[in-house]
Amino acid sequence: MEKQKKNTRDVLQYLALFIVLGTQIVRLILYITEVAYTIPERTLNLWMYIGFGVAIAILLVSYLFPKKEQSA
DSSP: OOOOOOOHHHHHHHHHHHHHHHHHHHHHHHHHTTOGGGSOHHHHHHHHHHHHHHHHHHHHHHTTSOOOOOOO
8 A cells, every 4th residue: 555645735824724723722712711801801812813823824824835636
């Protein structure tokens, strides 16, 4: 069985997905543990928007790589 090479485009898109999910999971954990109530709301919003911005930037960069067809 040949070793399948990972597609750079797919790896970057999954990385962007995990950044968005990680941002929301951290925010949820901070609210569940009530640590978020000691942090200013502006800081929490900044955390979310920075995460989204980085993920969107990575997603846009991923489209610079050609999409490779999966062989069966």
